[in-house]
Amino acid sequence: MTDSKTSKILVTGASGKLGRRIVELLLDGGATQVIAGTRDPSKLSIPGVETRRVDFADADSLDAAFAGIDQVLIISTDVTGEIRQKLQVAAVEAAGRAGVKHIVYTSLTNPGPDSVVLLAPDHHLTETAIAKTGAAYTFLRNAIYMDMLMMSLPHALASGQWYSAMGQGKLGRITREDCARAAAAVLLAGPQGNRVLDISNTELLTAEETAALASAVTGKPLSVVHVDDASLAAGMVGAGLP
Secondary structure, eight states: OOOTTTSEEEETTTTSHHHHHHHHHHHHTTOSEEEEEESOGGGOOOTTOEEEEOOTTOHHHHHHHHTTOSEEEEOOOSOOHHHHHHHHHHHHHHHHHHTOSEEEEEEESSOSTTOOOTTHHHHHHHHHHHHHTOSEEEEEEEOOBHHHHHHHHHHHHHHTEEEEOOTTOOBOOBOHHHHHHHHHHHHHHOOOSSEEEEEOOSOOBOHHHHHHHHHHHHOOOOEEEEOOHHHHHHHHHHTTOO
């Protein structure tokens, strides 16, 4: 069996913040055949790393990109709904055709069919497709990024109000850096059978508890305004948040 550090490892979405950081961590960890996948290789250059065109909407690019790959990290796309499902399943099927030995996927906490999270069906379908390939797999069920909270908090603290669609639910947020380190560690270790790993904080907080912590740290008052998903999305767009 090929040693995990000398195996050919493909990271899709390598031009994104998460993907690029994982590539860096793989190199730091001693991986010698890291391949960065991106839709436009001309816009990505990482010393010591081969780049390949990976376009989930182009089957030919997928077959070429996955050729000879031992392990692949499929980073979930930034589109949603049926389009995302179609694109990600296409990538999974290409990995299966290529005989990839280990498929690692950035999923979501509790993506089962009973989940109330809007993105859950996309991840559930992708996980199911991966399991059908027969390859060893690792599902990294990443919690919501702490980084996203840090993007919205400054605006909320300035106004004194934080608009939230959480209701009385609780979240265990995690940093993008922690998710990157977990993914790199899994790839450096190589296939370990079929695994589902929850990448999350051990402390779950409500919106009110999160606001109280932010107030305690900054010394600024912050109240929670509960809204529905549509209103929250419209408000974020209006505030110039991605």
